[in-house]
Amino acid sequence: MYKFFTLIFFAFAVSVNAQSYLNFPIDTLVKDNYYNYRNMVRFDANGKLHMVNSRQLGTNSATREIFYRNNISGSFVTTQITNNAVDDNYAVAGFDAQNFVHIGWERKDAGGNFQLIYANNRNGTFVDTTWITTSNVNKATPFMAVGKDSTVHFVYYTYATGNNNAYYRNYNFITKVLGPEVLLSAGNTGSENDIEVAVDNNNKIHIIYTTNININGGALKYFTNESGTLTEMNTGISANGEYPDITISNTNVVNIVYRFSTDKRLYVLRRTAGTGNPFDAPVAITPAGLGNPAYWRGISTDANGRLYVTFQNSTAPAPKGFFLVHGTGTSFVNPILVFEDSTSSYIGRGSSSVAAKGNGEVAISFDPTASRNGDVASDLFLKRGTITITSIQNTNSIANDFSLAQNYPNPFNPSTVINFTLPFSGFVKLKVFNSLGKEVESLVNENLNAGSYSVKFNASDFAGGVYFYKLETENFSETKKMILIK
Numbered sequence: 001m002y003k004f005f006t007l008i009f010f011a012f013a014v015s016v017n018a019q020s021y022l023n024f025p026i027d028t029l030v031k032d033n034y035y036n037y038r039n040m041v042r043f044d045a046n047g048k049l050h051m052v053n054s055r056q057l058g059t060n061s062a063t064r065e066i067f068y069r070n071n072i073s074g075s076f077v078t079t080q081i082t083n084n085a086v087d088d089n090y091a092v093a094g095f096d097a098q099n100f101v102h103i104g105w106e107r108k109d110a111g112g113n114f115q116l117i118y119a120n121n122r123n124g125t126f127v128d129t130t131w132i133t134t135s136n137v138n139k140a141t142p143f144m145a146v147g148k149d150s151t152v153h154f155v156y157y158t159y160a161t162g163n164n165n166a167y168y169r170n171y172n173f174i175t176k177v178l179g180p181e182v183l184l185s186a187g188n189t190g191s192e193n194d195i196e197v198a199v200d201n202n203n204k205i206h207i208i209y210t211t212n213i214n215i216n217g218g219a220l221k222y223f224t225n226e227s228g229t230l231t232e233m234n235t236g237i238s239a240n241g242e243y244p245d246i247t248i249s250n251t252n253v254v255n256i257v258y259r260f261s262t263d264k265r266l267y268v269l270r271r272t273a274g275t276g277n278p279f280d281a282p283v284a285i286t287p288a289g290l291g292n293p294a295y296w297r298g299i300s301t302d303a304n305g306r307l308y309v310t311f312q313n314s315t316a317p318a319p320k321g322f323f324l325v326h327g328t329g330t331s332f333v334n335p336i337l338v339f340e341d342s343t344s345s346y347i348g349r350g351s352s353s354v355a356a357k358g359n360g361e362v363a364i365s366f367d368p369t370a371s372r373n374g375d376v377a378s379d380l381f382l383k384r385g386t387i388t389i390t391s392i393q394n395t396n397s398i399a400n401d402f403s404l405a406q407n408y409p410n411p412f413n414p415s416t417v418i419n420f421t422l423p424f425s426g427f428v429k430l431k432v433f434n435s436l437g438k439e440v441e442s443l444v445n446e447n448l449n450a451g452s453y454s455v456k457f458n459a460s461d462f463a464g465g466v467y468f469y470k471l472e473t474e475n476f477s478e479t480k481k482m483i484l485i486k
Contacts, residue, residue, distance in 0.1 A: 020440045021337045022324060022338045022383060022385075023461040024364075024383040024384060024385035025383070025385065026382070027381065027383070027384070028379070029051075029069070029076060029382055030379060030380040032377070033058075033372055033373055034057055034058075034378075035055065035057070035058065035061075035376065036053055036055045036367055036377075036378050036379060036380040037054055037056075037367045037378045038089065038090055038296075038351050039051060039351055039365045039380055040053070040091065040093055040298075041298075041355050041363050041365040043357055044099050044101075045095070046099065047357065047361075048070060049070060049071050049076075049355070049382075049384070050068070051076075051093075052066065052067065052068050052091040052103055053380060054066060054067075054105075055067055056089075058376075062087065063084060063086065063087045063088075064088055064089045065081070065082045065084055065088055066081040066082045066088045066091045066103070067079070067081065067091075070101075081103065081119065081126050082107075086108055087108040088106070090106045090140075090141045091105040093144075094144055094145055094146035094152075095146060096120075096146050100120055102118070102144070102146050102152055102173070103126065104116060104118045104132070104142045104152070105117050105142065106140055106142060113135075113137065113138045113139075114139060114140045115131060115132070115134060116133045116139055116156060118130045118131075118132050118144075118171060130171065130176075132154055132169060133169070133181070137158050139158055139167070140156060140157055140158065140159065141156060142154050142156045143196045143197050144197065145199040147203040148199075148201075149203045150172055150173055150175075151170050151171070151203070152170065152171045152173055153168070153170050154168070154169050154170065155167065155168050155184075155195050155196065155197040155207055156195065157194075166184040166185045166195055166221075167181055167183055167184060168182040168205075168223075168230065169181045184209070184223060185211065194210035194218075194242075194243060195207070195208070195209035196209070196246045197246070198246045198247055198254070199248070200252050200254070200273040200274065201250070202274055204225055204273060204274070205223075205224065205225055206224045206226075206246060206248065207222065207223040208235075208244045208245075208246045209244065217240040217260070217261030217262075218239065218242070219235075219239055219241060220235040220237040221235070222256070226273055226274050226276075227276070233278070234278065235256070236269075236278070236279055236282075237258070237282070240260055240262050241259075241260065242295070243259050243295040244256055244257065245297060245298075247299045247301050248273060249305040250303055250305065251272075252272055252273040252274060253270055253273070254269075254270060254271050255268055255270055255301060256270075257285070257297070257307075259295075264291070264293065265285075265287070265290070266284070266286040266297075266311065267283060267284050267285065270283075283332075285307075286311075287334065290313065290318045291315040291317065291318040292313065292315040293311040293312070293313055293323075294312040294314045296350070297310055297311040298310040298311075298352050298353035298364070298365075299354065300356045302356035304358045306326060306327070306328050306356070307326060307327060308324065308325075308326045308354045308362060309325050309326070310323065310338065310352040310353065310364055311323055311325075311352065312351075312352060318335075319337060321337060321338070321339050322339045322364070322366045323335040323338060324354065324364060326356075326362075326387070330446055330447070331446035333442050333445070334442050338352075338364055338383060345370055346368040346369060348368065350366065350367035350368055350369055350378050351366070351367055352367075353365045360386045360388060361385070362385065362386070362387050363383070363384040364382070364383045365380065365381065365382045367381070388415075388458035401421070401423050402422065402423060402471075402473070402475070402476040403421045404420045404469075404471040405419040406482075410482050410483060411482075411484065412482065412484060413459075413464075413484060413486055415456055415458040415459065415460075416456075416457050417457070418430065418454070418455045418456075420452075420453055420471050421452045422448060422449075422452075425449045425450050426448070426473050426475075427447050427448075427473065428444050428447070428448045428471070429472040429473075430445075430470070430472075431445075431470050431472075432467055432469050432470075433467065433469075433470065434466075435466045435467070435468075440467070443469075463484075463486065464484050464485055465483075465484060466482075466483055466484075467481070467482050469482060
């Protein structure tokens with residue numbers, strides 16, 4: 001018994017390395033000698049998947065093209081949106097209220113400057129395109145959100161004379177009216193990784209971007225028109241913010257995820273749209289010492305308001321590859337390793353995206369880079385499956401002391417229930433370890449009130465064998481054994 005507890009202590013000390021793996025089946029969507037990157041995946045209202053990405057033949061190719069694919073028919077069908085004549089890059093996508101697809105991207109114009117292009121499939125194809133910008137100054141890397149009022153909202157930046165300016169513009173795809181270009185900030189935005197837009201349930205827009213990006217990060221600037229005019233609201237992050245992304249839940253909760261440059265952790269800022277309330281204090285969603293979560297991450301909320309974030313890690317001690325973290329409130333699971341780069345096959349990471357539904361179904365796309373035929377290629381993969389979300393039930397009974405019950409049933413396959421009691425409120429951890437003392441699942445990691453609790457553990461993705469579960473609070477710690485039979 002003493003040896004086991006020594007292993008447990010070691011696992012906690014290096015928990016960042018004890019990553020659980022996302023055992024979803026992997027779909028190889030594209031594996032060729034092309035550079036397939038900047039991908040985005042989304043569920044439509046019918047639960048079908050839609051994806052867009054850029055593709056470039058080799059790292060030094062003069063042109064890049066936009067590709068769109070969906071699995072409406074049951075298998076993925078790919079459509080090339082652009083025609084190899086000019087350089088097209090940085091595709092984004094969204095859906096309108098009728099479930100039609102809208103795509104925006106960056107195109108090099110005749111003068112050699114980048115401008116923004118838009119198309120939708122409301123007429124059955126993506127043939128008709130609209131120029132969102134046409135000036136002779138570079139307008140680059142759009143991000144896009146589609147409202148329920150037939151309006152598409154774009155944010156983007158310029159890099160004229162060394163300064164990055166942030167802009168907003170909208171387009172009504174029914175009336176074909178292009179709104180005015182609104183300058184959000186002049187000369188102090190970050191880069192193409194640093195500006196995003198979302199639309200809430202009341203068709204109000206929410207914009208986030210980073211200023212003065214450098215090795216120390218910058219301030220997070222947030223604009224919304226929920227009061228009637230587009231105005232700035234203080235985020236509370238005046239420095240050290242990097243690579244923000246934004247998503248809004250079904251209940252109008254604004255979630256802004258960003259990296260803090262000093263500790264390299266990911267954080268979430270939240271407020272409820274339409275209330276006028278400020279942002280809550282930021283909540284860390286990745287552990288300290290993970291490594292360095294890179295830019296081009298994905299973000300989504302499901303129908304129950306749960307937040308999902310994918311990211312790439314580029315430095316030790318965590319594996320180099322793609323991760324998923326998800327949670328609600330202040331409780332987030334330890335990052336799950338989605339795909340680990342193999343040194344024999346892949347030399348780097350790329351972009352990633354995540355889409356989530358309220359039943360726990362998740363789709364994650366990612367594009368690691370490989371050295372192939374004397375050039376750099378990037379393959380496109382997809383993982384999809386259902387994540388079992390742990391539910392915590394409080395029976396509201398009075399607890400006189402700490403207790404951790406034996407799981408029931410035991411042995412079990414594939415799920416079991418763990419009961420415990422708390423005599424007073426506090427921060428609670430309930431974690432599962434394998435027979436080697438490595439953490440494989442975090443069931444509870446949050447503040448709980450006094451009472452009796454019941455937690456369901458689903459081990460569908462785990463191999464059969466002996467496991468241990470540990471309840472830990474500031475004043476109590478206990479570990480018990482359970483057996484998974486498969």
